[in-house]
Amino acid sequence: MVDDDPTVSDVVRRYLEQDGCRVRLAADGLAALAAVDAEVPDLVVLDLMLGGVNGLDVCRRLRADQPGLPVVMLTALGEESDRVLGLEMGADDYVTKPFSPRELVLRVRSVLRRTAPAAPPRPALLRDGELVADTGRRTAELDGRPLALTVREFDLLEFLMRHPARAFSRAELLDRVWGWQFGDQSTVTVHVRRLREKIEPDPAAPRRLLTVWGVGYRYEPCATSS
Amino acid sequence: MVDDDPTVSDVVRRYLEQDGCRVRLAADGLAALAAVDAEVPDLVVLDLMLGGVNGLDVCRRLRADQPGLPVVMLTALGEESDRVLGLEMGADDYVTKPFSPRELVLRVRSVLRRTAPAAPPRPALLRDGELVADTGRRTAELDGRPLALTVREFDLLEFLMRHPARAFSRAELLDRVWGWQFGDQSTVTVHVRRLREKIEPDPAAPRRLLTVWGVGYRYEPCATSS
DNA sequence: GTCGCGACGTTCGCGTTCTGTAAGATCCGG
DNA sequence: CCGGATCTTACAGAACGCGAACGTCGCGAC
Numbered sequence: 001m002v003d004d005d006p007t008v009s010d011v012v013r014r015y016l017e018q019d020g021c022r023v024r025l026a027a028d029g030l031a032a033l034a035a036v037d038a039e040v041p042d043l044v045v046l047d048l049m050l051g052g053v054n055g056l057d058v059c060r061r062l063r064a065d066q067p068g069l070p071v072v073m074l075t076a077l078g079e080e081s082d083r084v085l086g087l088e089m090g091a092d093d094y095v096t097k098p099f100s101p102r103e104l105v106l107r108v109r110s111v112l113r114r115t116a117p118a119a120p121p122r123p124a125l126l127r128d129g130e131l132v133a134d135t136g137r138r139t140a141e142l143d144g145r146p147l148a149l150t151v152r153e154f155d156l157l158e159f160l161m162r163h164p165a166r167a168f169s170r171a172e173l174l175d176r177v178w179g180w181q182f183g184d185q186s187t188v189t190v191h192v193r194r195l196r197e198k199i200e201p202d203p204a205a206p207r208r209l210l211t212v213w214g215v216g217y218r219y220e221p222c223a224t225s226s
Numbered sequence: 227m228v229d230d231d232p233t234v235s236d237v238v239r240r241y242l243e244q245d246g247c248r249v250r251l252a253a254d255g256l257a258a259l260a261a262v263d264a265e266v267p268d269l270v271v272l273d274l275m276l277g278g279v280n281g282l283d284v285c286r287r288l289r290a291d292q293p294g295l296p297v298v299m300l301t302a303l304g305e306e307s308d309r310v311l312g313l314e315m316g317a318d319d320y321v322t323k324p325f326s327p328r329e330l331v332l333r334v335r336s337v338l339r340r341t342a343p344a345a346p347p348r349p350a351l352l353r354d355g356e357l358v359a360d361t362g363r364r365t366a367e368l369d370g371r372p373l374a375l376t377v378r379e380f381d382l383l384e385f386l387m388r389h390p391a392r393a394f395s396r397a398e399l400l401d402r403v404w405g406w407q408f409g410d411q412s413t414v415t416v417h418v419r420r421l422r423e424k425i426e427p428d429p430a431a432p433r434r435l436l437t438v439w440g441v442g443y444r445y446e447p448c449a450t451s452s
Numbered sequence: 453g454t455c456g457c458g459a460c461g462t463t464c465g466c467g468t469t470c471t472g473t474a475a476g477a478t479c480c481g482g
Numbered sequence: 483c484c485g486g487a488t489c490t491t492a493c494a495g496a497a498c499g500c501g502a503a504c505g506t507c508g509c510g511a512c
Contacts, residue, residue, distance in 0.1 A: 106319060106336060150459060166349065167364040187461055189499070194460095204500090211499070213469075214377030218363050376470060412488095413472055419489065420471095430489090437488070439480065 001025050002032040002058070003047040003074065012045065012104060019105050029058035033065070040066055043112055045104070048075040070111050072104070126161040128208070129222040131199060133161055142199055152177075153195045160209070160219035169216040192217055227251050228258040228284065229273040229300065238271065241327040242334065255284035259291070264392075265402075266292055269338055271330070274301040296337050300325070352387040355448040357425060357434070359387055368425055378403075379421045386435070386445035395442040418443055 001016070003009045004027050013023045024041065026032040036044065044062060048055035059071055073094035092111045095104050123136025133140040135158055140147045149157065159177045160168075168176075170185035178187070196203040210218050227242070229235045230253050239249045250267065252258035255276055262270065270288060274281035285297055299320035318337045321330050349362030359366040361384055366373045375383065385403045386394075394402075396411035404413070422429040436444050 152460070165360075166362045184462065186463080186499095190461075190501095193500070212364050214498075215364055220363075378471070410473065412474085415488070416472075416490090440487075 001045045002027075002029070002055075003045075004028055005047075008047075015105050016108065019109065021108070029055070029061075032058055033061055036062060036066060036069070040069065043070040043072065043108060045072045045074060045108065048073055072107055072111055074104070124162075126158065128161060128164070131208070131222070133157055140199075147198055149195075149198060152191055153198070156191055156195055157199070160217070164219050164221050167212040167215050167218040173216065188217075227271045228253075228255070228276070228281075229271075230254055230276050231273075234273070237327055238330060241331050245331050245335065247334070255281070255287075258284055259287055262288060262292060262295070264389075266295065266388075269296045269298065269334060271298045271300060271334065274299055298330070298333055298337055300330070350388075352384065354387060354390070354434070357448065359383055366425075373424055375421075375424060378417055379424070382417055382421055383425070386443070390445050390447050393438040393441050393444040399442065414443075 001009055001012055001023055003012070003025075006027075009025050009027075013025060016023050024035050024039070026035045032044070032046070035041075046055055046059060046062075048059075055073070055075075059073070062069060062071060070092045072092060075094060093107050095107055123134070126133040126135065130143045131140070132142075133154070138154055140149055140154065140157060155177050156173070159173070170188040173188050174180045174183055174185060192209060193203070196206055196209050200206045200209060208220055208222050210220050212218050227235055227238055227249055229238070229251075232253075235251050235253075239251060242249050250261050250265070252261045258270070258272070261267075272281055272285055272288070274285075276284065281299070281301075285299070288295060288297060296318045298318060301320060301322055319333045321333055349360070352359040352361065356369045357366070358368075359380070364380055366375055366380065366383060381403050382399070385399070396414040399414050400406045400409055400411060418435060419429070422432055422435050426432045426435065434446055434448050436446050438444050
């Protein structure tokens, strides 16, 4: 919990602890970074307005040092632009002051539930017929021949193979693969196309990476075709 | 909104509607379950103390019928044990009486914001004899042969199959499938016709997607069960 | 420091598909 | 038999997906 106002920190701490959390307090950005370095927490509640210092910088540093560490932002600024800025920065959620401590607890719980199961992305061997993706080594091969996938392409393939036979909208893919809450959806289109070029024998007539018209895309396992 | 006290219900309804919610009232547990069955809401506000009846039972039934349906509990008991009980029961939040309507609205909004992104994609396999609709992959098949349904057609079919044996007016379908509060009702007519062309062996003599003269349409399950 | 390369996000044009509306034909209830 | 509701067909505009090309950024080589 990073906040320079002891009154706020104390209340929040009490509520969080009552909810079963272990809480560490930090009064400023440097202390926060040091604390995180000393013991990586499950989640950080970060006040954007740290007396003079820009909380966004702290957030950026946190994201750089500990990618994947959930951050819930706390801000007096309820403006849309700040929200966008915060989410761009990688915050998983945000609460605007004045807030009810209960609400903060709910958000924290929600984010934890959301990220906890996804946090340990255990290396797995995703196999679908002749297409095999090794998330540990971040390599993939088709018909035994290695595929030269880029980062995004691999992430996209991994996500789709982990959720087979489900249609996802471009927005949803943008959110869950790119981590964006907004953005140009054609980005997804283009990456799907590039990925098809590599995993589909005939990219114009895809057998695995299917288009769902008016919705988005879906990965259909090739092996167990019903 | 489930509460046996009209005074409370009315106030809460006004506040929620002012916040942009569409509200349905139910005075007791049975009415609540019936209402949810008739039209699955985005969220239920449930008073635990329903004159004599235990609201927890209602909650349990709700959870069984509609897993994932958010429930905000309303209770005069502020005891920790009850809170724990409520949350164990699956409530997403709870508010203790006496409460400020504003606080309830905030809680509702918060829970909706939290669950909304996860709620819509609730994959289900809707089956009726030889007609199967998979809402997860957004595909449907008849006699094992895939159907080429468009977005609207699928949405319409999904909605009707989720509410079988119930007549809906064109206006209601326009509202709940298209999301329009007004508009040309012939739109529904045409889409029903197009859908019939695909799911009915003889579109002129429909067996599932029936016309209810002077009212609208109704989906009649083909399988002679239930 | 500069150059070249690959990855990535964006933009544009084109062909296809979907969709709402209109208009005439048909059917149903009284 | 009539009036209104429903069905059927046709069509044009809009939406959509695709393919290609472009600009930017970061990185490594020289």
